[in-house]
Structure formats: structure tokens, C-alpha cells
Amino acid sequence: MTVDGNPDRLIEPRPMENSGCNQKTPQTKCCSPTLKIFIGLLAFCYFTKSLTGAYTKSTITQIERRFEIPSSIVGIIDGSFEMGNLLVITAVSYFGAKFHRPKIIGAGVLLMGVGTLLMALPHFIMSRYKYDTAAAHTNDADNFTVSSTCSSDNQNTVQQLVSGCLKGEAESSPTWVIVLFGNILRGIGEASIGPLGMSFIDDYAHPENSAFYIGCLHTLGVIGPIFGYSLGSLCASLYVDIGLVNQESMTITPQDSRWVGAWWLGYVVTGLLTILAALPLWFLPRALPETPQASKLDHPSNQHKHTLSITEIAKDFGPSLKRLLTNGIYLLYLVSSVLAFNTFTIFITYTPKYLEHQFGQSASKTNFLIGVTSIPAVALGMFLSGWIMKRFKLSLLGSARLMFFSSVTALVCTIPYFALSCENIDVAGVTVPYQGSIEGQDIRRGLLTSCNADCGCPDFQWDPVCGQNGVTYISPCHAGCNSTRGAGQHMTFHGCTCIQSWGLTSGNSSAVLGQCSRESSSCTKMFYIYLALQSLTFFVYCLGTVPFFLFSLRIVDPALKSLSVGVFLLVLRVFGGIPAPICFGALIDLTxxxxxxxxxxxxxxxRIYDIETFRYLFLGLVSSLQTISYTLLWIVTAQIKRKVQNDKQISKDKELQHPVLCDSE
Structure with missing residues (x-):
């Protein structure tokens, strides 16, 4: 974009502001072929960006299990995208608007692709994934050597593990840091797409079409998560070391809390696709001289204005930032948006994890259903949001009212979530006591009782089995099982003394691999009802999406548009995108x-959460943040209404003071 002819103000031209479609100027167009190409390429960038973002959200539990880290660390990895973004967002938004915006966007998208590929690197430098199992141990030929699950040999196994650690056979270094660094690079690259892309469209599109184009842009971007969650579903159903392990010899299924899917595969696919999206942007022109006003910028007498140094441009940064931050309505809107963005970040990050543990669904099924139910509702809501803005030509006040209505209606739709829940599965010594013992609150005490006291079960074991009494035991050892039959996923355990203590006969004291399923009919029904309500909530909320993005453009001086969007996104990331997943991840760990x-x-x-506490924490925090945010949004709407009334009164007073001028016109 060329710098305007007024070096004192450094305000970018608005070629299309004063040239509508109904004018007879031959060079005037609502949307030139070049602008259409730019919008198409930018939409593809939005697609790849949202594709990778959705895929990242879908791999949260896979990354957590692969690197054996708590939710708080996963929250840091998720928030690292925002950390990288905020490092450059303000500078890119302000300085980038003065130079070649398509090339800057292209460079950012290329960096996103490199960062995405880097996130898959740990898989190729780590050893194969090995999950703990008390049922069997395998060698390189995938042959099982079955040992007694209830014997003193278990203590010898523990001693061997400790001895191995002392000899230096420790676990690998925290390679999850590489995933974090790659996500930071993604955030740095993404900083140019939003502010520079939207301001470029707003500069060269007709004002009445700008909202519609941006709405279409975000709608096409929302298609990305459909493919992102679908890709996440596919990769979660594949074992992490795909092609290197005999699937028939495995003792875990995708429903097991130790299962790790091929989380790395999606990053390779999305990284290559993102790099492909970056290349065409480098061949677009710096500006679109579609009108006589814009064409004058290329006149030789104005060429010296194109070579302004960064220092000269930076002189106006301080005063521009001061003008922006003294806008009361803008500041109040920022606070409301931060709270809303906290809600959005928590919801979109931890919903897959919530559904997995609340309704007992696999990561593969959860990701697939989120992609095919909720994301289309989001896309439709965003498209209708842009159409409503264009069809009814909503003013700033109308936009604020649309935002408030959609937000409050969405909040009402979330109330039934509290009634949709399943109970914790019965896990002996964790959620229910062993038969005949008192229920202990301390896990370490509750796991051992008289029926398995002589088995020497180590505390770190998690190889759940489902007993014939309908109770889950964290391992065959803790169930007191004395013998095994079969191999792989068909292995069964017999002579389980802890199952006999429930009053079952010795012939019925067996167990099978895996956790016991919940009372499926009612729980599965609630799962699908939850997904339907979530889709409705997303649709209603997204009706206010386009006003949400355009607000930062319309409530400030036109010269501050790019800076306004940049500061807006910066504040959202600092106070919403970064702390929300980290803090809420730490709260999840408490459950x-x-x-x-x-x-x-x-x-x-x-391995297992108190899902009732998890549910009230998740839904309660989200609802509280929404309520505060929408209250502030109501205040913003009231202030805009008051400002509009004052402006009308001032205009009416001027007409009364100059009646002759009005009559002559």
C-alpha cells in the first residue's frame, strides 16, 4: 500500500469511499478482479489458519498423554500461539499498513507453515510410545510374556524401573518445548493476516460491501475447523506409531485413557498446505489504483512519498495510540471483548476434553462430531451475520444491538448444559470403596485393601480392567486377579479376590481389559442432546460475529483502523488467549x-477426573464470564445510543442556526 500524499497525517487513502457503483466514472468498480483474487487467497489463508488451529485443539488430550504432562502445561502450549502473536501484532498492524501488505501477509503465512511443521518434529526424534501395562510385556517381535498379576514379582519390577533410572536410562527430555516453540512461530506469522487483510479489503471495497466481504471471509475460514476436527478424528483413531506396531498385539483401544493417536500426522499435512497458501500472495500488487484518486499516487511527482523511512512513520505512532486509547467507548468495548474471548478460548480449547470425560466418548468420535455439527452452525451464523449487515445496512448502533441480542440469546441457550451430565464410573478405591472397606478420600490409601494387600501392586499402575461386578479396577493387580487367559485386547483375568468380595462366586470373579462403560443409553442420549444445543448456541452467538470484528474499525477515526484492529487483537491475546487456557487448565488439574x-x-x-466438579467448574466459569461481558456490552450499546442522539441534536441545532443555507440547498 502506498503512503498517502499528506506526510503529516500519514493516513492511507480510501479510494472506494467516494465512488459507488451508481456513479458513471468508467474506472469505478465495486470489486476489481485483483481485489477478488486477494479476497480468495486471503480466504484460503484463513482456511489453513483455522484448519491448523482446530486440529491443534483436537490434539490437546493426545499431546497431554504422549508427553505425560498435566492440563496446565497443555494450556501453556495452547496459549503459546497467542504469546507469539502479541510479540509483533501491534508493530505489524501499524507499520505493515504503510508498506506492501500482500507480501507481508504472505511472509506471515509462510512462517505459520514452518511453525506447524516444527510442531510435528518431536515425534521423529522421540523413541516409540510405551504405555504402562500390568497385563503383559512385549519384546521387539511383539510376543507377550505374561507374568502373574498378583505376586511379589510386581515389587521386583518396580525395583528394576528405579534401578534403570539410576543408571541413566531416564525418560527423554521435555520435547514438548519444541511443540510450544512451533506454536509460537504460528502466532507470529498469523499476526499479519487479520489486521492487514481486513484493512486492505476495507480500503478498496465499497463501504456497503466491506462488511459482506469480511463476513464471507470468516465464513470460508470457518470451513477450516470442519476439516480440522475431521482430520483430528482420523489421526486420533490411528495409533501414534502407525506402521511400526502390530495392532492385534495391543492391549488398549481408542477409548482407553492411555491411548495416543497419530497426533503428529495432521501437523505435517496442515503445515504443507499452509506453505502452499503463502506463495501466491507474493505476486499481488502493493496497491489497487482503481480510481483517479488512487492512480495519482503512482504519479512521478509523488514517488518521493513512497520512500518514507520507518523513523518518519514511527513519529505518528505515539499520538495515534494516544488518540485510540482515549476513546471511552473503544476501551469499554475492549474490556467486554476480553471477557468474551476468555469464554470463547476456554470453551473451544477444553470442549473436546470435557466431552471425552463427561460422556465417556473417544477422542476420535468427539472430534468428528464437533466438526460435523458445531462448525457448520458457526459458518452459517457468520454468513448470515454479514448478510444481515449488508441487507439492513446496520449503523453502528444497529450493529451493537445485534451483538447484544445474539450474545444474550446464546447465554440463555447454555443454561440446559447444567442438566446434561453422566455420573462418574465406579472405580474401586477412587470413586467408590472396595466392598467391605470404608471409603477413603486419600487415593494412596483407597487403592489398597485386604483383598489385594499381598499382591504388591505399585501405585503408578493404570491398566484398568472391568470386573463382572460392574466396577473398574485400576489394574488386574488391584483387582487381586491370580491368572490370565488369552492375549492382546482379548486377554481376560480370573480368580480376582477383590471381585469376589462383592459377593460373587469364584466362577464369576473374572475381569476384562478396559474401563467399564457408563449406563450407555441415557448417557449417550445426553451426549447427542448436548451437541445439538451446542450447535444452536454457536449459531446464535455467531450472528453477531461480523459486528464484533467491524466494531474496532467503525468506532475509531478512519486513520486508526489498522492500529485499532492491532491493539484490539493484542489485548485479546494478552488478557484472554494466553491466561485463559493456562489458568483453566490448572483448575482442571484440581479435579x-x-x-x-x-x-x-x-x-x-x-487418568480420571471428578466429572461432576469438572462440569460445574467448566460451565459455571464460562457462564459467569459471559454474564459480565454482556453487561458491559449493554453499557457500550447505551453509550452509542446516547452519542447518536447527541449528534442528531447537534445537527438539528445547526440547521436552526442557518435556515437560509438550508433553504438554498
Whole structure:
């Protein structure tokens, strides 16, 4: 974009502001072929960006299990995207608007692709994934060597593990840092897409069409999560070391809390696609001289204005930022948006994890259903939002009212969520006591009782089996099982003394691999009702999406548009995108009932949560933040209404003071 002819103000031209479609100027167009190409390429960038973002959200539990880290660390990885974004968002938004915007966007998208590929790197430098199992141990030929699940040999196994750690056979270094760094690069690259892309369209599109184009842009971008969650579903159904392990010899299924899907595969696919999206942007022109006003910028007498230094441009940054931050309505809108963005970040980050644990669904099924139910509702809501803005030509006040109506209606739709829940599965010593013993609150005490006291069961084991009494035991050892039959996923355990203590006969005291399923009919029904309500909520809320994005453009001086969007996105990331997943991840960790443990010591990933506490924490926090945010939005709407009334009164007073001028016109 060329710099305007007025070096004192450094305001970008608005070629299309004063040239509508109904004018007879031959060079005037509502949307030139070049602008259409730019919108198409930018939409593809939005697609790849949202594709990778949705895929990242879908791999949260997979990354947590693969690297044996708690939810708080996963929250840091998720928030690292925002950390990288805020490092450059303000500078890119302000300085980038003065130079070649398509090329800057292209460079940012290229950096996003590199960062995405980097996120898959740990898989190729780590050893194969090995999950703990007390049922069997495998060698390189995938042959099972079955040992007694209830014997003193278990203590010898623990001693061997400790001895191995002391000899230096420790677990690998925290390679999850590479995933974090790659996500930071993604955030840095993404900083140019939003502010520079929207301001470029707003500069060269007709004002009445700008909202519609941006609405279409975000609608096409929302298609990305459909493919992102679908890709996440496919990769979650594939074992992490795909092609290197005999699937028939495995003792876990995708429903198991130790299962890790091929989380790395999606990052390779999305990274290559993102790099492909970046290349065409480098061949677009710096500006679109479609009108006589814009064409004058290329006149030789104005060429010296194109070579302004960064120092000269930076002189106006301080005063521009001061003008922006002294806008009361803008500041109040920022606070409301931060709270709303906290809600959105928590919801979109932890919904897959919530559904997995609340309704007992696999990651693959959860990701697929989110992609095919909720995301189309979001796309339709965004499209209708842009259409409503264009069809009814909503003013700033009308936009604020649309935002407030859609937000409050969406909040009402979330109330039934509280009634949709399943109970915790019965896990002996964790959620229910062993038969005949008192229920202990301390996990370490509750896991051992008289029926398995002589088995020497190590605390870190998590190899759940389902007994014939309908109770889950965290391992065959903790169930007191004395013998095994079969191999792989068909292995069964017999002579389980803890199951006999429930009053079952010795012939009925067997167990099978895996957790016991919940009372499926009612729980599964609630799961589908929840998805339907969630889709409705997303649709209603997204009716206010386009006003939400355009607000930062319309409530400030036209010269501050790019800076306004940049500061807006910066504040959202600093106070919403970064702390929300980290803090809420730490709160989720407080609801964990049984932690996994690393072989050489240290806390691993959580195996089972108190889902009732998880539910009230998740839904209660989201609803509270929404309520406060929408209250502030109501105040913003009231202030805009008051400002509009004052402006009308001032205009009427001027007409009364100059009646002759009005009559002559």
C-alpha cells in the first residue's frame, strides 16, 4: 500500500469511499478482479489458519498423554500461539499498513507453515510410545510374556524401573518445548493476516460491501475447523506409531485413557498446505489504483512519498495510540471483548476434553462430531451475520444491538448444559470403596485393601480392567486377579479376590481389559442432546460475529483502523488467549482423581477426573464470564445510543442556526 500524499497525517487513502457503483466514472468498480483474487487467497489463508488451529485443539488430550504432562502445561502450549502473536501484532498492524501488505501477509503465512511443521518434529526424534501395562510385556517381535498379576514379582519390577533410572536410562527430555516453540512461530506469522487483510479489503471495497466481504471471509475460514476436527478424528483413531506396531498385539483401544493417536500426522499435512497458501500472495500488487484518486499516487511527482523511512512513520505512532486509547467507548468495548474471548478460548480449547470425560466418548468420535455439527452452525451464523449487515445496512448502533441480542440469546441457550451430565464410573478405591472397606478420600490409601494387600501392586499402575461386578479396577493387580487367559485386547483375568468380595462366586470373579462403560443409553442420549444445543448456541452467538470484528474499525477515526484492529487483537491475546487456557487448565488439574506417574518419578497425565466438579467448574466459569461481558456490552450499546442522539441534536441545532443555507440547498 502506498503512503498517502499528506506526510503529516500519514493516513492511507480510501479510494472506494467516494465512488459507488451508481456513479458513471468508467474506472469505478465495486470489486476489481485483483481485489477478488486477494479476497480468495486471503480466504484460503484463513482456511489453513483455522484448519491448523482446530486440529491443534483436537490434539490437546493426545499431546497431554504422549508427553505425560498435566492440563496446565497443555494450556501453556495452547496459549503459546497467542504469546507469539502479541510479540509483533501491534508493530505489524501499524507499520505493515504503510508498506506492501500482500507480501507481508504472505511472509506471515509462510512462517505459520514452518511453525506447524516444527510442531510435528518431536515425534521423529522421540523413541516409540510405551504405555504402562500390568497385563503383559512385549519384546521387539511383539510376543507377550505374561507374568502373574498378583505376586511379589510386581515389587521386583518396580525395583528394576528405579534401578534403570539410576543408571541413566531416564525418560527423554521435555520435547514438548519444541511443540510450544512451533506454536509460537504460528502466532507470529498469523499476526499479519487479520489486521492487514481486513484493512486492505476495507480500503478498496465499497463501504456497503466491506462488511459482506469480511463476513464471507470468516465464513470460508470457518470451513477450516470442519476439516480440522475431521482430520483430528482420523489421526486420533490411528495409533501414534502407525506402521511400526502390530495392532492385534495391543492391549488398549481408542477409548482407553492411555491411548495416543497419530497426533503428529495432521501437523505435517496442515503445515504443507499452509506453505502452499503463502506463495501466491507474493505476486499481488502493493496497491489497487482503481480510481483517479488512487492512480495519482503512482504519479512521478509523488514517488518521493513512497520512500518514507520507518523513523518518519514511527513519529505518528505515539499520538495515534494516544488518540485510540482515549476513546471511552473503544476501551469499554475492549474490556467486554476480553471477557468474551476468555469464554470463547476456554470453551473451544477444553470442549473436546470435557466431552471425552463427561460422556465417556473417544477422542476420535468427539472430534468428528464437533466438526460435523458445531462448525457448520458457526459458518452459517457468520454468513448470515454479514448478510444481515449488508441487507439492513446496520449503523453502528444497529450493529451493537445485534451483538447484544445474539450474545444474550446464546447465554440463555447454555443454561440446559447444567442438566446434561453422566455420573462418574465406579472405580474401586477412587470413586467408590472396595466392598467391605470404608471409603477413603486419600487415593494412596483407597487403592489398597485386604483383598489385594499381598499382591504388591505399585501405585503408578493404570491398566484398568472391568470386573463382572460392574466396577473398574485400576489394574488386574488391584483387582487381586491370580491368572490370565488369552492375549492382546482379548486377554481376560480370573480368580480376582477383590471381585469376589462383592459377593460373587469364584466362577464369576473374572475381569476384562478396559474401563467399564457408563449406563450407555441415557448417557449417550445426553451426549447427542448436548451437541445439538451446542450447535444452536454457536449459531446464535455467531450472528453477531461480523459486528464484533467491524466494531474496532467503525468506532475509531478512519486513520486508526489498522492500529485499532492491532491493539484490539493484542489485548485479546494478552488478557484472554494466553491466561485463559493456562489458568483453566490448572483448575482442571484440581479435579483429577488419579494421576498417572512417569516410570522414573514425577506426575504424568491425569487418568480420571471428578466429572461432576469438572462440569460445574467448566460451565459455571464460562457462564459467569459471559454474564459480565454482556453487561458491559449493554453499557457500550447505551453509550452509542446516547452519542447518536447527541449528534442528531447537534445537527438539528445547526440547521436552526442557518435556515437560509438550508433553504438554498
Amino acid at each position: 483429577c482423581l488419579k494421576w498417572g506417574q512417569k516410570k522414573c518419578g514425577g506426575t504424568g497425565a491425569c
